[in-house]
Amino acid sequence: MMSSRVVKTAGRIITFLAGLQMFAGAGLAQAPFYQGKTITMIVSTAPGGTGDLRVKAMTPVLRKHIPGNPAIAMEYMDGGGGRKAANYLFRNSRPDGLTVGALSGGIVSLEIMRESGVMYDLDKFIYLGAPESGGHYIIYTRKELGLSSIEKLRAASGLRIGAQSVGHVSYVAGRLFAYFLGLKDPKFIAGYSAPEVDAALLRGELDARANLTTSMLRRNPEWVEKSLMDFHSIMEVPLGAKHPRFPTVPEIETFAKSEQEKKVLAVWRVFRLVGSPYMLPPATPKDKVDILQDAMRKTLKDAEFHREYKKLVGDDVDPLMPEELSKAIREIPRDPEVIEMLRTLSGAGPLPPRS
Amino acid sequence: MEMSLLDAAIKGLTNILHLKVFLAMMVGVGIGTFTAVAPQGLGMPLVYAILLPVVVRWEPVTGMALLIGASSVSAICAAYLPILFGIPGGSGSQATVLDGYPMGKRGEGRRALGASFMAGGMGCLVGTFTLALAIPAAQPLIYLMGAPELFVVVLWGLSMVAVLAGRRPIKGLIAAAFGLLIATVGQQGQSGIMRFVFDQPYLLDGIPLSIIALALFGIPSALDLALTKIGVEQQPAPLKGSLLDGVKDTLREWWLVLRCSFIGVWVGIVPGIGSQVVDWLAYGHAAQTSKDARNFGKGDVRGVIAPESANDAKDGGDLVTTLLLGFPQGVVTALFIVALLAWGYLPGPEMVKKNLDIVYSVVWIQGISGVIGTLVGFVLAAQLAKLAEVRYSVMVPIIFIFVLMGAFSVNRDPIDLLVVVVFGIIGYLMRRFGYPRPAMILGLVLGGLMETYLYRSMASYGFSWLARPSVIVLLSLAAVSFLLTMRARLKRSPKAQVA
Numbered sequence: 001m002m003s004s005r006v007v008k009t010a011g012r013i014i015t016f017l018a019g020l021q022m023f024a025g026a027g028l029a030q031a032p033f034y035q036g037k038t039i040t041m042i043v044s045t046a047p048g049g050t051g052d053l054r055v056k057a058m059t060p061v062l063r064k065h066i067p068g069n070p071a072i073a074m075e076y077m078d079g080g081g082g083r084k085a086a087n088y089l090f091r092n093s094r095p096d097g098l099t100v101g102a103l104s105g106g107i108v109s110l111e112i113m114r115e116s117g118v119m120y121d122l123d124k125f126i127y128l129g130a131p132e133s134g135g136h137y138i139i140y141t142r143k144e145l146g147l148s149s150i151e152k153l154r155a156a157s158g159l160r161i162g163a164q165s166v167g168h169v170s171y172v173a174g175r176l177f178a179y180f181l182g183l184k185d186p187k188f189i190a191g192y193s194a195p196e197v198d199a200a201l202l203r204g205e206l207d208a209r210a211n212l213t214t215s216m217l218r219r220n221p222e223w224v225e226k227s228l229m230d231f232h233s234i235m236e237v238p239l240g241a242k243h244p245r246f247p248t249v250p251e252i253e254t255f256a257k258s259e260q261e262k263k264v265l266a267v268w269r270v271f272r273l274v275g276s277p278y279m280l281p282p283a284t285p286k287d288k289v290d291i292l293q294d295a296m297r298k299t300l301k302d303a304e305f306h307r308e309y310k311k312l313v314g315d316d317v318d319p320l321m322p323e324e325l326s327k328a329i330r331e332i333p334r335d336p337e338v339i340e341m342l343r344t345l346s347g348a349g350p351l352p353p354r355s
Numbered sequence: 356m357e358m359s360l361l362d363a364a365i366k367g368l369t370n371i372l373h374l375k376v377f378l379a380m381m382v383g384v385g386i387g388t389f390t391a392v393a394p395q396g397l398g399m400p401l402v403y404a405i406l407l408p409v410v411v412r413w414e415p416v417t418g419m420a421l422l423i424g425a426s427s428v429s430a431i432c433a434a435y436l437p438i439l440f441g442i443p444g445g446s447g448s449q450a451t452v453l454d455g456y457p458m459g460k461r462g463e464g465r466r467a468l469g470a471s472f473m474a475g476g477m478g479c480l481v482g483t484f485t486l487a488l489a490i491p492a493a494q495p496l497i498y499l500m501g502a503p504e505l506f507v508v509v510l511w512g513l514s515m516v517a518v519l520a521g522r523r524p525i526k527g528l529i530a531a532a533f534g535l536l537i538a539t540v541g542q543q544g545q546s547g548i549m550r551f552v553f554d555q556p557y558l559l560d561g562i563p564l565s566i567i568a569l570a571l572f573g574i575p576s577a578l579d580l581a582l583t584k585i586g587v588e589q590q591p592a593p594l595k596g597s598l599l600d601g602v603k604d605t606l607r608e609w610w611l612v613l614r615c616s617f618i619g620v621w622v623g624i625v626p627g628i629g630s631q632v633v634d635w636l637a638y639g640h641a642a643q644t645s646k647d648a649r650n651f652g653k654g655d656v657r658g659v660i661a662p663e664s665a666n667d668a669k670d671g672g673d674l675v676t677t678l679l680l681g682f683p684q685g686v687v688t689a690l691f692i693v694a695l696l697a698w699g700y701l702p703g704p705e706m707v708k709k710n711l712d713i714v715y716s717v718v719w720i721q722g723i724s725g726v727i728g729t730l731v732g733f734v735l736a737a738q739l740a741k742l743a744e745v746r747y748s749v750m751v752p753i754i755f756i757f758v759l760m761g762a763f764s765v766n767r768d769p770i771d772l773l774v775v776v777v778f779g780i781i782g783y784l785m786r787r788f789g790y791p792r793p794a795m796i797l798g799l800v801l802g803g804l805m806e807t808y809l810y811r812s813m814a815s816y817g818f819s820w821l822a823r824p825s826v827i828v829l830l831s832l833a834a835v836s837f838l839l840t841m842r843a844r845l846k847r848s849p850k851a852q853v854a
Contacts, residue, residue, distance in 0.1 A: 046400075046686070051694065056408055076767060080559040084768075087556060114548065118557045159814055166547030189814045191807050195682040203498045205815045218696075219681060222705075256825035310638045311411055311697050 027066040032068030037098060039072045044085035044103045046078040053312045054131055055102045056274055061305040065295040082107040083117045090120035095281045097288025111273040112332060122329055124282040126289055128296040130275035130320040136236040139177040142201060148230055155199055157184040162197045162206035166190050172346045173210035177233055179351050180255040194245050214315055215245055224250040237272040265336045268334050277325055293322040367715025370416050381416045383424025384727050391432035399429050400686040407690055411697040418694060423720045426687055427479060429726030430667050434471035435739045439464055441576030442753050443568045448666055450638035451707030453570050454658025461654060465591050468736040469601020470656050471663040476729030478664035481616035482671020483722035489675045490707060500625045503820035504829060506808035511833035512632060513801050527794040534798025537562060547808050557770050564631055565760045566771055567778050568796060573758035574779025575786045581751045587694060598736055606657045611641060611657060612664045619665030622729055623672020630669060630685060633801050637665030643840050678702055681749050
């Protein structure tokens with residue numbers, strides 16, 4: 001009798017504990033996945049640069065919108081124009097939803113144009129969106145040269161066009177402008193840093209440069225206000241979005257002579273349109289993807305993020321939502337002839353003759 | 356200008372005479388000191404990146420006090436690593452190891468620290484003073500120095516190899532050539548050609564100079580200690596000399612301090628030379644102009660005074676270009692510009708015209724925080740110098756850890772550790788067989804710059820740049836300097852050596 005009472009009591013205790021465990025388990029399963037976790041943000045720029053500031057503006061707000069509010073730790077991996085970080089995200093990071101890439105838009109053009117050192121596949125990344133996209137480019141010459149019209153510009157020979165390194169977006173923009181505007185024997189002098197190009201232009205060491213309109217207006221507003229430079233052509237990204245400060249400057253596509261040339265510009269515009277994309281490694285589970293994409297949508301619309309971004313970066317947010325970014329990348333034209341022409345125009349060799 | 360210089364200077368001072376500005380400066384000084392003495396890995400760029408989102412919400416002058424306070428002090432206090440551990444400090448404090456470490460090893464660490472802090476403080480004041488005076492005149496000076504002029508200056512710097520090679524000119528040339536070769540690794544900026552990259556993404560941007568310098572000097576120092584001292588319970592040399600001895604040395608060498616400070620300011624002002632060169636230029640100049648350079652490389656206090664005064668004066672020069680032209684000279688000044696823009700100021704001619712008092716507030720903060728930093732350095736030096744009493748068996752693993760941590764902190768890439776091992780072995784072999792490592796560093800630092808400026812000069816001007824008056828003047832000065840050096844070497848005792 002005693003033993004059966006003990007057994008019954010033991011049985012009740014065990015049943016009670018099992019029930020407790022069941023409820024406790026159910027309670028734990030309801031806690032968000034990201035609670036108590038840390039997301040590693042792979043950043044493809046060095047700490048302190050504009051790219052880093054863009055990420056810093058975003059991470060506190062993003063954290064707020066991810067259920068569970070995980071910590072976000074930044075891991076800097078600059079080098080190779082973004083290839084190092086992109087390669088790492090593609091090949092070495094675990095697809096568990098705890099690693100996010102904050103990469104530079106240059107990785108898109110590097111892969112499409114089959115540059116060396118690329119070990120990732122753009123179509124396999126999972127995209128979360130981008131805080132900024134687009135950005136107009138403009139070419140201008142020193143006022144002292146007196147090249148106040150396209151005709152005078154075309155008549156001038158051996159214009160020295162400065163830029164950062166070969167392959168840099170300002171270098172490629174300069175080459176495209178020179179090709180489409182039909183400049184005579186232009187000389188492309190690369191290897192400057194951004195401020196050095198401006199100084200070289202003012203010193204007379206260079207004659208022209210292509211630059212992002214926002215950067216130029218931010219650093220040297222007097223060039224426009226006091227007409228210290230002659231502005232010749234603009235590259236609208238996206239096409240059709242007129243820049244309010246340069247309403248009468250002709251768009252580069254007006255100088256295109258063939259459909260192929262227009263396609264080259266279209267590809268280039270898409271490269272610029274993707275901005276600084278955020279992405280996940282391939283094969284990240286769908287439930288984690290959904291959580292992060294939703295959080296990113298909320299972040300990109302959050303007024304707090306817009307304020308912080310403007311304060312730190314000095315530009316307005318011009319976001320691409322996850323689906324827009326995915327679509328943009330998926331729809332990049334991959335016509336081999338067009339890509340090959342863009343490679344030639346982007347490279348260090350002489351510009352091809354125009355038909 | 357809307358305000359006279361004197362009015363702006365006075366208003367600039369009154370802007371900072373508030374308790375919260377002073378407190379912010381002290382906090383900045385504290386952060387800068389911690390960055391300098393903490394194990395390598397923090398670095399001022401990272402500190403600025405962390406502080407920036409916070410300080411942009413503050414009042415501008417208070418925020419500036421924090422940022423400038425941190426960066427001006429960090430440079431002054433960074434000398435303890437080269438002197439006590441034989442590890443190059445941040446860029447600008449590499450040459451200090453050549454004479455600072457031998458002084459530390461023979462027990463004169465306090466004297467070396469005293470000299471470095473005093474020289475750094477004086478250099479900071481010279482830089483600040485130059486910043487204050489440069490406001491009306493800097494812009495034309497900066498635009499005078501184009502690619503041809505910079506090429507000649509860099510060539511002049513390379514001629515310092517003759518000084519740094521000591522009595523082994525052939526080995527010095529070989530070491531410099533090796534440095535030039537290493538400088539070619541990576542994607543060439545002007546042509547896009549990949550040189551010695553072997554399809555490795557790590558090598559696309561070349562091998563980081565800071566890692567090479569760490570390995571080249573830090574590893575051989577530690578290996579030397581380990582291979583000669585391990586197993587033998589030898590005590591380090593007893594401490595002798597005092598901080599005050601170092602102060603007296605610096606005051607006695609006031610003319611050297613002034614000359615090297617102007618080298619530092621000038622490197623800071625002119626865009627394109629780079630902070631990695633300033634200490635080597637100053638060190639080479641000191642050895643070149645010394646009547647008796649026999650002890651350079653063996654623990655001559657002038658070998659500490661020269662680079663430290665130049666390194667700390669450079670900050671004033673950096674601010675000239677940053678504030679007056681809006682050109683950042685590095686990551687720290689680029690971030691400072693970001694902060695200025697967030698506060699509503701546009702660095703450059705507009706800021707000089709409309710906010711001259713704010714420019715002078717920066718000048719005052721730079722000077723005052725430099726003085727405070729020097730005092731903090733002296734307070735810490737007494738404690739830091741005791742590190743020299745630590746047994747070699749403890750010191751060797753500490754040096755290895757510092758070197759590896761410092762290397763890993765650059766890119767957080769494990770391959771950097773492999774680079775440290777490779778260049779550590781190279782550095783040890785160079786030292787063992789008498790190839791001067793400073794010559795290699797000079798070749799490495801200046802090689803890339805020479806190529807860039809020669810390319811730009813030829814691309815922009817053809818051969819006509821050789822006829823520019825400024826180029827002719829600079830070439831003549833460089834040639835005279837080189838000939839005087841060679842003549843002095845021929846007259847000097849055969850035992851004279853550097854490095």
